[in-house]
Amino acid sequence: MITIPRRLLCLVACFIFAFASLTLSSADAADQLIRSRPVSQGNPNSLGNNATTQSSRTQSGWSPQSSNRTAQQSHSAANRQPTLVARPANGSVKQVGYLDGGCDCDACSTSGVMGGPDCGMEVSCGLEMGCGLEEYGVCSCDACSGNVMSGCDSGFCDGGCDGMCGGAEIDCFPLFLPILRVDWSRFSFFAGSQSFKSPLNYPALDAVGDPRGGSGSFGYYQGFNEGRDLRNWLGLDLSAQLGVRATQTNLEGEEFTSGRMHQVFVTGGFFRRVDYGLQYGLVADYLNQDWYYQSDLLQLRGELSWKVSACHEFGFQFMTGMTDQIVTTEAGGFTSSETIEPVDQYRAFYRRTMGTTGQMTAFLGGTSEEHFIWGSEMEIPLQTNWSLLVGSAYFSPGDDTALDANQAEGWNLSLGFAFRPGVTGPKQRYRNPLFNVADNGSFFVFRQ
Numbered sequence: 290m291i292t293i294p295r296r297l298l299c300l301v302a303c304f305i306f307a308f309a310s311l312t313l314s315s316a317d318a319a320d321q322l323i324r325s326r327p328v329s330q331g332n333p334n335s336l337g338n339n340a341t342t343q344s345s346r347t348q349s350g351w352s353p354q355s356s357n358r359t360a361q362q363s364h365s366a367a368n369r370q371p372t373l374v375a376r377p378a379n380g381s382v383k384q385v386g387y388l389d390g391g392c393d394c395d396a397c398s399t400s401g402v403m404g405g406p407d408c409g410m411e412v413s414c415g416l417e418m419g420c421g422l423e424e425y426g427v428c429s430c431d432a433c434s435g436n437v438m439s440g441c442d443s444g445f446c447d448g449g450c451d452g453m454c455g456g457a458e459i460d461c462f463p464l465f466l467p468i469l470r471v472d473w474s475r476f477s478f479f480a481g482s483q484s485f486k487s488p489l490n491y492p493a494l495d496a497v498g499d500p501r502g503g504s505g506s507f508g509y510y511q512g513f514n515e516g517r518d519l520r521n522w523l524g525l526d527l528s529a530q531l532g533v534r535a536t537q538t539n540l541e542g543e544e545f546t547s548g549r550m551h552q553v554f555v556t557g558g559f560f561r562r563v564d565y566g567l568q569y570g571l572v573a574d575y576l577n578q579d580w581y582y583q584s585d586l587l588q589l590r591g592e593l594s595w596k597v598s599a600c601h602e603f604g605f606q607f608m609t610g611m612t613d614q615i616v617t618t619e620a621g622g623f624t625s626s627e628t629i630e631p632v633d634q635y636r637a638f639y640r641r642t643m644g645t646t647g648q649m650t651a652f653l654g655g656t657s658e659e660h661f662i663w664g665s666e667m668e669i670p671l672q673t674n675w676s677l678l679v680g681s682a683y684f685s686p687g688d689d690t691a692l693d694a695n696q697a698e699g700w701n702l703s704l705g706f707a708f709r710p711g712v713t714g715p716k717q718r719y720r721n722p723l724f725n726v727a728d729n730g731s732f733f734v735f736r737q
Contacts (some may be wrong), residue, residue, distance in 0.1 A: 472517075474711030475720060479678060480511035481705015483536065485729035488736045491696045492545050492581060492620035493627050503696070506550060508538025510705065516722040519559075528719065530572065531557040532726035539580070545620040550580040554732065560592075560723035568594045568602070573611075574727040576631075576734070582616040588631040588732060590724060600642045606652065608634040608731060632684075632733040633657035644670045645718050646709065658697070658735050659687030666725065668707065676707040682730035692736070701730035 484507045491503035514532030519525065534554040542548060558572025571591045578584045588611055594604025610631030617626050636654035643649065647670040653663040664682035671677055686697035725731070 472711065474709065474717050475515050475517055476711070477514045477707050477709050477722070479513070479705055479707040481509070481678060481703060483508060483510050483538070483701070483703040483705075483728070485538075485699070485701040487699045487729065487734055488692055488696050489580075489582075489629065489734055490543075492618055493625045493736075502544055504543070505700075506538040508536055508540060508550070510534055510536040510703070510728070512554075512726055514556075514722045514726050516560075516720040518720045527559050527561055528723075529557075529559055530722035530724065531555075532722065534726040534728060536728075543581075546581040548581060550578070552579075552729075553577045554727040556590075556724060556726045558590075558724070562719045562721070562723060563596060564599055565596050568592075568596055568604070568723075570723040572724050574608075574732050576727065576732050578734075581620045582618045582629075584614050584616050584629060584734075585612075586614060586629070586631050586732075586734065587611040588727075590727070590731065592723065594638075594640070602640040602642070604638055604640070606634075606636040606638060606654075608632075608733075613737070628737040629734055630737060632660070632735045634662060634731075634733065636662065643668075646670055646676055646721065656684065656733070659690055660684040660697075660699070661687070664701075664730060674709050676709075678703065678705045678707050680704075680725075680728070680730060684733060699729075699733055701728060703728060703730075 484505055486505035490506060512532060512534035514530065516528050516530040519527045519529055532555070534552075534556075536552040536554075537549060538552075539548075539550040553576070555575040556572050558570065560568075560570025560572075562568060569592060571589065574588045574590055576584075576586045576588075578586075588608055590606070590608045592604060592606045594602050596602045608631070610633060613628055613630035615626055615628050617624060634654060634656050636652040638650050638652035640648055640650045647668050649668075650666045652665070653661075655661055662682060662684050665680070667677075667679045669677040669679070680701070680703040682701045684699035686692070686694050690697040
């Protein structure tokens with residue numbers, strides 16, 4: 290004997306009952322609609338006089354050939370099923386909920402707690418799914434009071450609290466976080482290759498007093514520079530800048546050490562750009578070096594210039610060391626100590642502006658260690674966002690230096706590219722950094 294489960298019988302009975310109810314409801318609605326339709330007035334066989342009939346035929350375009358076609362269309366229209374469209378008296382379509390007594394728009398605005406399945410999902414309710422997940426806060430089972438979790442503000446219902454928590458607290462994460470807007474036109478990202486030499490490329494004397502050999506350093510650099518307007522903060526026509534440069538050189542070591550040289554330059558300060566007249570700025574440069582010695586040095590770098598036109602500028606630059614340091618060197622198995630410091634530089638320069646971001650600067654001057662210095666820096670615009678960077682500086686030692694001439698000299702060469710993600714317009718050129726991030730040409734380290 291085949292036994293049919295009771296649950297299956299219940300499901301079949303419910304389905305039959307629902308289908309029958311829907312069929313009866315549709316039949317009643319159709320019957321009511323048909324009964325409410327107006328009846329055509331008059332009999333087509335008993336129309337008015339022949340003149341009226343002929344006139345109406347003439348105006349309506351009736352002809353004997355179209356009589357049969359018109360009758361067929363009328364017969365087809367009579368056999369069509371009526372379309373049920375329920376409209377309120379004011380002509381607008383009423384919002385319908387998912388279930389009777391569910392969360393319609395009227396219920397959303399009057400109820401303290403949203404009811405119905407997925408309350409708030411109606412288009413015009415204006416609430417996201419989940420009833421208030423966009424609120425900030427921490428929700429936990431202990432926060433449930435009444436039918437609403439107080440930590441979520443109209444969040445989850447009481448019945449779902451235990452099932453969701455399971456004895457552990459649940460964090461509410463906001464769905465709409467503030468977007469961090471970055472003005473990329475303030476930034477300049479750069480990278481390239483460099484080669485330089487300073488007295489520290491030659492370590493101190495060895496145990497027997499003989500000088501060690503040395504050579505220049507070659508490697509790569511990368512970093513960024515950023516400027517921003519301070520007028521809204523200070524009410525002055527000033528801008529600030531901050532930049533970082535990292536270098537990796539001596540990739541295969543040196544004859545006296547196998548270690549690579551790593552440097553980090555940080556430049557930050559204030560400046561004022563103008564179209565004509567006095568232009569100035571002051572920044573602090575920090576240098577961290579990690580090679581056969583460890584050092585941290587600081588210098589100030591300033592600029593004062595006069596712009597005779599929008600493209601031509603004459604001025605004066607200075608670099609002055611703020612700290613010196615006694616470092617311990619480890620080279621070739623021999624350990625010693627020596628004092629190093631930034632070299633003070635004084636430069637006169639001419640600058641030629643090229644476009645919004647391009648410029649060429651040529652300079653010459655001297656140092657506190659009796660060097661004669663000259664060089665140039667160029668930023669050549671290539672496209673809207675790209676520029677070519679070229680720089681050189683040479684430190685020629687004087688006759689009074691205590692070191693040998695080949696050890697006392699210094700130079701720096703660099704070649705790279707700069708990329709600005711945002712297009713720099715005329716209004717934004719006033720906050721373009723006035724100073725390049727320090728390198729081995731503008732931050733020259735010397736052994737005492």
